[in-house]
Amino acid sequence: MSQETRTVKVALLGAGTVGAEVARILAEDEAILTSRAGARLALDSVVVRNTQADRGPYIPRDLITADAEAAVDRADLVIELMGGIDPARGLIERALNRSVPVVTGNKALLATHGDSLFALAAANSTLLSYEAAVAGAIPILRPLAESLAGDTVTKVMGIVNGSTNYILDKMDREGADLEDVMQEASELGYLEADPSADVEGYDAAAKAALLASLSFGGTFTLDQVHTEGITQVTAADVTAARESGQVVKLLAIVEKAEAGVLMRVHPALISREHPLAAVHGAFNAVFVQAENAGELMFYGQGAGGAPTASAVMGDVVMAARALVTGAAPAAGSTGAEVAALPVSASLTRYALGIDVVDAPGVLARISTVFAEHGVSIESMQQYGRSGLDEDSNVRLRIITHEGRQSALDATVAAVNHLDVVEAITSVMRVEGN
Amino acid sequence: MSQETRTVKVALLGAGTVGAEVARILAEDEAILTSRAGARLALDSVVVRNTQADRGPYIPRDLITADAEAAVDRADLVIELMGGIDPARGLIERALNRSVPVVTGNKALLATHGDSLFALAAANSTLLSYEAAVAGAIPILRPLAESLAGDTVTKVMGIVNGSTNYILDKMDREGADLEDVMQEASELGYLEADPSADVEGYDAAAKAALLASLSFGGTFTLDQVHTEGITQVTAADVTAARESGQVVKLLAIVEKAEAGVLMRVHPALISREHPLAAVHGAFNAVFVQAENAGELMFYGQGAGGAPTASAVMGDVVMAARALVTGAAPAAGSTGAEVAALPVSASLTRYALGIDVVDAPGVLARISTVFAEHGVSIESMQQYGRSGLDEDSNVRLRIITHEGRQSALDATVAAVNHLDVVEAITSVMRVEGN
Numbered sequence: 101m102s103q104e105t106r107t108v109k110v111a112l113l114g115a116g117t118v119g120a121e122v123a124r125i126l127a128e129d130e131a132i133l134t135s136r137a138g139a140r141l142a143l144d145s146v147v148v149r150n151t152q153a154d155r156g157p158y159i160p161r162d163l164i165t166a167d168a169e170a171a172v173d174r175a176d177l178v179i180e181l182m183g184g185i186d187p188a189r190g191l192i193e194r195a196l197n198r199s200v201p202v203v204t205g206n207k208a209l210l211a212t213h214g215d216s217l218f219a220l221a222a223a224n225s226t227l228l229s230y231e232a233a234v235a236g237a238i239p240i241l242r243p244l245a246e247s248l249a250g251d252t253v254t255k256v257m258g259i260v261n262g263s264t265n266y267i268l269d270k271m272d273r274e275g276a277d278l279e280d281v282m283q284e285a286s287e288l289g290y291l292e293a294d295p296s297a298d299v300e301g302y303d304a305a306a307k308a309a310l311l312a313s314l315s316f317g318g319t320f321t322l323d324q325v326h327t328e329g330i331t332q333v334t335a336a337d338v339t340a341a342r343e344s345g346q347v348v349k350l351l352a353i354v355e356k357a358e359a360g361v362l363m364r365v366h367p368a369l370i371s372r373e374h375p376l377a378a379v380h381g382a383f384n385a386v387f388v389q390a391e392n393a394g395e396l397m398f399y400g401q402g403a404g405g406a407p408t409a410s411a412v413m414g415d416v417v418m419a420a421r422a423l424v425t426g427a428a429p430a431a432g433s434t435g436a437e438v439a440a441l442p443v444s445a446s447l448t449r450y451a452l453g454i455d456v457v458d459a460p461g462v463l464a465r466i467s468t469v470f471a472e473h474g475v476s477i478e479s480m481q482q483y484g485r486s487g488l489d490e491d492s493n494v495r496l497r498i499i500t501h502e503g504r505q506s507a508l509d510a511t512v513a514a515v516n517h518l519d520v521v522e523a524i525t526s527v528m529r530v531e532g533n
Numbered sequence: 534m535s536q537e538t539r540t541v542k543v544a545l546l547g548a549g550t551v552g553a554e555v556a557r558i559l560a561e562d563e564a565i566l567t568s569r570a571g572a573r574l575a576l577d578s579v580v581v582r583n584t585q586a587d588r589g590p591y592i593p594r595d596l597i598t599a600d601a602e603a604a605v606d607r608a609d610l611v612i613e614l615m616g617g618i619d620p621a622r623g624l625i626e627r628a629l630n631r632s633v634p635v636v637t638g639n640k641a642l643l644a645t646h647g648d649s650l651f652a653l654a655a656a657n658s659t660l661l662s663y664e665a666a667v668a669g670a671i672p673i674l675r676p677l678a679e680s681l682a683g684d685t686v687t688k689v690m691g692i693v694n695g696s697t698n699y700i701l702d703k704m705d706r707e708g709a710d711l712e713d714v715m716q717e718a719s720e721l722g723y724l725e726a727d728p729s730a731d732v733e734g735y736d737a738a739a740k741a742a743l744l745a746s747l748s749f750g751g752t753f754t755l756d757q758v759h760t761e762g763i764t765q766v767t768a769a770d771v772t773a774a775r776e777s778g779q780v781v782k783l784l785a786i787v788e789k790a791e792a793g794v795l796m797r798v799h800p801a802l803i804s805r806e807h808p809l810a811a812v813h814g815a816f817n818a819v820f821v822q823a824e825n826a827g828e829l830m831f832y833g834q835g836a837g838g839a840p841t842a843s844a845v846m847g848d849v850v851m852a853a854r855a856l857v858t859g860a861a862p863a864a865g866s867t868g869a870e871v872a873a874l875p876v877s878a879s880l881t882r883y884a885l886g887i888d889v890v891d892a893p894g895v896l897a898r899i900s901t902v903f904a905e906h907g908v909s910i911e912s913m914q915q916y917g918r919s920g921l922d923e924d925s926n927v928r929l930r931i932i933t934h935e936g937r938q939s940a941l942d943a944t945v946a947a948v949n950h951l952d953v954v955e956a957i958t959s960v961m962r963v964e965g966n
Contacts, residue, residue, distance in 0.1 A: 125683065125825060136682050231680060237826040239680030246679075247664060247672030249569050249854075250558065250846020375832055378811035383828075392558060392843035393670040395816075397832035399808055410825035413683020421682075 105134060108420045109144035111175035113168060113191060114182035115155055118205060118232070119146070121409035122179060122416075123158040133413070137420035145171035147182075169194065177419055179412060180204040189213055192228070199224045201419040203412055205232035208322075211306035215319040227422060229415035234310050235260050235384050237407030238400040239414070244314045248390055253315040255355040255389040257531060260307040262382035262402045263290050263298040264330050264350045268367075269380050271338045272347055278333060290382060300329035301350065301365040308352035308363050311386070315354060316361050318438035325352075326443030328366040337526050340453065340497060341369050347377045351531055355446075360439030362446050368531040369451050376532065387532075444506035449478070453526035454496045454515065462520045466496070469518065473511040476501040493522055499530060538567060541853045542577035544608035546601060546624060547615035548588055551638060551665070552579075554842035555612060555849075556591040566846070570853035578604035580615075602627065610852055612845060613637040622646055625661070632657045634852040636845055638665035641755075644739035648752040660855060662848035667743050668693050668817050670840030671833040672847070677747045681823055686748040688788040688822040690964060693740040695815035695835045696723050696731040697763050697783045701800075702813050704771045705780055711766060723815060733762035734783065734798040741785035741796050744819070748787060749794050751871035758785075759876035761799035770959050773886065773930060774802050777914075780810045784964055788879075793872030795879050801964040802884050809965065820965075877939040882911070886958035887929045887948065895953045899929070902951065906944040909934045926955055932963060 110126065112119055126133070126143050134140045146159050147168045155164065165171055168191050172178055178195040180202060182188045188209055195202050197220070204210070210217065210233055221228035231241040235258065244253065259265050263285060270281045282299070285291045297303045305325040312320045330350050341348050346369040354363045370376055375397045379385040384402030389395055401407035456462050463480070470477055483495040500508065516524050543559065545552055559566070559576050567573045579592050580601045588597065598604055601624050605611055611628040613635060615621045621642055628635050630653070637643070643650065643666055654661035664674045668691065677686065692698050696718060703714045715732070718724045730736045738758040745753045763783050774781050779802040787796045803809055808830045812818040817835030822828055834840035889895050896913070903910055916928040933941065949957050 121825070129683075129685065132685065133683060238829065239676035242675040242680050243672035246851055247675050247847045248843065249850035250562075250566060250848075251843040252562065252565065373813070375811060378808060380806075390843060392554070392839040392846070394834050394837075394840050395832075396671065397830075399828075399830035399832065401827050404827075406825040407827050410681065410684040410823060413825070414680045415683075417682035418679055 106139045106424060107142050108137070108139045108176045108423060109142055109174060110416070111145045111147065111171040111178045112143060113147045113171070113178065113180045113188070115146050115148050115159055116181065117405040118408045118412065119181040120156065120158070121405040122181065122412050125409055125413050127158045133417060137417045138424040139420050141177075141416065141420060144175060147171050172200070173198070175200055176423065177416065178202045179416060180206060181412070182206070183208070185209055185212065189217070192217060193220060196220045196224050196226055196228065199226045201227040201229070201423065203229045203415040203419060205230070205408060205412055207233040207303070207306040207310060211309040211322040214310070214313065214321070218319060227419050229419055230310070231415050232408045232411035234307055234314070235386055235398070236400065236402035236404070237410050238384060238386060238398050238402065239411070240311075240386050240398055241314060243398060244388070248388075248393065251393050252391040253356070253388060254391060255353070256311050256315050256386060257376065258304075258307065258311060258352040258386040259349055259376060259379050259384050260352050260386065260402060261298055261301075261304045261350060262384055263295070264304070265379065265384070266290050266382045267299075268330060268333065268338070268348055268350060271333070271335060272342065275335060275339060277335045278330070299331055301327045304350060304352045304365045308354055308365055311352065312354040312361050312363050316356055316438055318361070320361065320363060320440055324363060324440035326364040326366070330367050333367050334526070337528060340526070344369075344497070344499075345372050346370060346530070347372055348528070349376060349379075351376075353531065357441060357445065359445075360441045362441050362443065364443050364446060366529060368529045370530070370532040374532040444504070444509070446505045447502050448505055448508070449502050449530040450500045450508045450512070451526075451528045451530050452496075452498045452512065452515075452524060454498065454524050455493050455522040456496055457520045457522065458494045459520060465518060465520060466498075466515060469514045470500070470511055473507050473514065475503045475507055475511045495525070539572045539857060540575050541570070541572045541609045541856060542607060543574055543849070544578045544580065544604040544611045545576060546580045546604070546611065546613045546621070548579050548581050548592055549614065550838040551841045551845065552614040553589065553591070554838040555614065555845050558842055558846050560591045566850060570850045571857040572853050574610075574849065574853060577608060580604050605633070606631070608633055609856065610849065611635045612849060613639060614845070615639070616641070618642055618645065622650070625650060626653060629653045629657050629659060629661065632659045634660040634662070634856065636662045636848040636852060638663070638841060638845055640666040640736070640739040640743060644742040644755040647743070647746065647754070651752060660852050662852055663743070664848050665841045665844035667740055667747070668819055668831070669833065669835035669837070670843050671817055671819060671831050671835065672844070673744075673819050673831050674747060676831065677821070681821075681826065684826050685824040686789070686821060687824060689744050689748050689786070689819060690809065691737075691740065691744060691785040691817070691819040692782055692809055692812050693785050693817050693819065693835060694731055694734075694737045694783060695817055696728070697737070698812065698817070699723050699815045700732075701763060701766065701771070701781050701783060704766070704768060705775065708768060708772060710768045711763070732764055734760040737783060737785045737798045741787055741798055744785065745787040745794050745796050749789055749871055751794070753794065753796060753873055757796060757873035759797040759799070763800050766800050767959070769886075770961060773959070777802075777884075777930070777932075778805050779803060779963070780805055781961070782809060782812075784809075786964065790874060790878065792878075793874045795874050795876065797876050797879060799962060801962045803963070803965040807965040877937070877942070879938045880935050881938055881941070882935050882963040883933045883941045883945070884959070884961050884963050885929075885931045885945065885948075887931065888926050888955040888958055889929055890953045890955065891927045892953060898951060898953060899931075899948060902947045903933070903944055906940050906947065908936045908940055908944045928958065
C-alpha cells in the first residue's frame, strides 16, 4: 500500500431518509471513516429523480444528477438506496459487471432477485453487501456469516417489523383495539399511507427470506415464505395471552428441517420470560438458536434514517477496505441446493379459543378429536360465561404440545364440525419454549 | 485455488471444558467446516499436562502430547485454551512469530499483555482472534469491529459474568441473601472453588478492558478498570431496587469521554424497562450505544463448553479461510493513543439509602448539602420505621440526577457528617436512562 491515501469514489443512488443520513455521515465523519477504510470515501454523485430539490448541506448541488448510469460508470463503490425493483436491479447489475462493489438496503429486490445478483457479484469477484436490508441497524449479517461460521444455526425467530411490533406492544400495554392503535401509528408516522407491507407481513417475509439465506445457505425468495399479517389479531387475543403469561408478537421464523428450510411469518404467542417478549415499541430483534452457541439474540432499531445508515456505512467501510487490500470477497451464498418446504410441515404449537355448549361430555368429545389426530393437549382452561353471547356457552382455551401444522389444522377443522362447538374464536401458534 | 482441498493442521493447546468441545466439533462437523473454511481442519496435536488421562473419542491418544513447542512449530493454526499467563503467552508469541494465526479465549492474558501480542500479530501479518474471550458465545468482536465500522460507539454496558448475574437474578426473584445464593451457586457449579474472580468483578474487568479496546481503539488493561464486585450487595438493596421498578446488575461499563476512555465494573441499578433487565440467570448481554445505530444489544451464553467453543470455531473458520485466500488480516487495534481516565471522572447517578433522625428540618439540611456540591436530586422517598434499629429513625431513598462521580462522592461524604444522619446504608450507581 502506498503512503498516499487512495480515494474511493462513491455513487449514492437515492437520497431519501436513509440516503440523506448516509451523505451526512460521509461528510461529518470523513476523518474517522478514512482511517477505518484505509481510503478516503468521496461522495462523487447523488442520483435522484427530482434534481431541482434542495437536499441540504451534505448533498452539494453539483453532485446531484438524474443520470444514474453515468454515475455508476464513474464510481468505485455504489450505494443503492432507491428501493423497488426497477431501475435498482439494472443499476446494481451494471456496477457488479464492472466489478464495482455494491451496498444495498433493498430487501424487496434481494428477496426476489437475490439469486442472480449474488451470482453476478461472485462471477465478478466483487461484493454485494446488504446488512441494512435484513434488520436495519442490527448487526446480523456478519454474526451469522462469520461469527457463527463454526456452528450450525437451527432456527431463527425475528421481530423484524417495527411498525407491527409497535402496534402489538401498544395493544398489550393498553388493551387497545387494533384499529385504534393503527390509527394512532399512522398519525405518528409509524405506518405508511398504505400500511399493507407492514400489517400484512410482506416486509417481514422479505426479511425472513434473507435470514434463511444467511442462516442456511441457498437463496430464498419472498414468495416461498408463508405469510400472515396482524390484521386478524384482536384485543381479546392479546388479553388472553396476557392472562396466560404470554404476549402476541409478529414473528419471522426460519428453521432447518431434514428435507429443507421452513419459512413463515405470522402472529405467535411467546412466554413473557422469552427474550423476544422484552422487545418493546418499534424495536426489532433476531433470536438465533445454534447447535453449540445455544440461544443468541440481537436487538436494535430496525428502521429509521440514522440507524439504517449505520448498517449501510458498516458495509461501505468494509467494502472500501476490501478494495484497498485487494482481499477476495467473503463467500456469499454457498450455492447449496436447499429446498423451501411448505408451511404445513412446520412443527408448532397451537393455542385455541373455542366456544362450546355447556353440557356434560363436551370436554371428552373435544379431547377425543385431538387424540384421533395424534395431537396432544398441554393445557385446557375453561372460562365462565361473561362476555359471551349465549348464556349456555362457555369458552375453552386449549394449548397443544408441538405437532406438525398439517395435523393441527386437521384437528381444528374436525373440532369445528362438532355439534357442541359454537365457534372457534381464535387459533394462534405458540413459539419459543 | 487448486481443486485439491488444502489441509490446515491445528494445534489445540488445552483440553478442558472448552477444548474438549472444540475437538468434538472439529470431528463431528468436519464436512461442513471444510466447506466453510475452504480447507480441511485437521486436528494435529492436543497439548495437555497429563498425557495419560483418557480424553474421550474426539481426542485420539496419538495426538496427545506435552511438548507444546513442537506442537506449535508443526501447526498451521493454533487454538490456545490453556488459560493463565504462562506458558500461554510464550506459545502464542512462538506461533505469531511463525506467522501462524492464533485463536484464543484467554481474557486474562489479553487484558494484561494484549498490547504486545496484537502488535506481534500485526508485525507478522497474521491474526490473533479472541471472540471467545469477550463474552463467550455472544458475537461481539465482528459486530463492533466490522458491522459498526461506519459508526461511532459511545458507550457499552455489559452483563459479562454469568455467575454473578445468576446470583443477583436469584436474589431479585427470591429476595434471598447473597450468602445463601452463593452457597447454592457453588453447589450447582456456577461458582469456582475460589469465587473471587467472579464475585469481586475481576473476570468482568478483563472483559471490560477488551470491550474498550474493541470499541474505542487503543489497548487497555485490566488494572485500568475501576472494579467493584457484588460482595456488598444486600437483600435490602435488591428489595429497594424492586420497589423502585429497578433491578441490581453487575455491569461492565466502558464509555468515550472527550479526554479518553472510562472503564468501570460495579453493581448498578437499572430500570426494569431496560433491555439489560431482561437478562436472567447465567446469560450475558452487551448493550451498545452508537451515534447512528442508537441502542443495540447482543445476548447469549457467556460461558460453558459448547457455547464458548462456538465462538472459538467461528474464529478458527475465519482464520483458516484467510489462510486459504491469502487475504490480509483485518486491521486490529488502531494503535491510537487513547487515555484511560480515572473513575472519578465518570458521569453517573447515585441511589442512596440514608437513615436519619426523625426531626423537623432534616430534609432541608440534606438537600442543602446536595445543592452545595452541585448535585441535583431526581427523587426522594421516605420510608417508615419498620426494620430499623432505632425507633426514632426513618430511612430516605434519594436518587440523583447525573453528576460527576467525584462530586457525588463528595456529597455522600458531607451527608455522612451531618449530625442528623445515623448511617448511609447503601450507595449504588443508577445506569441506563
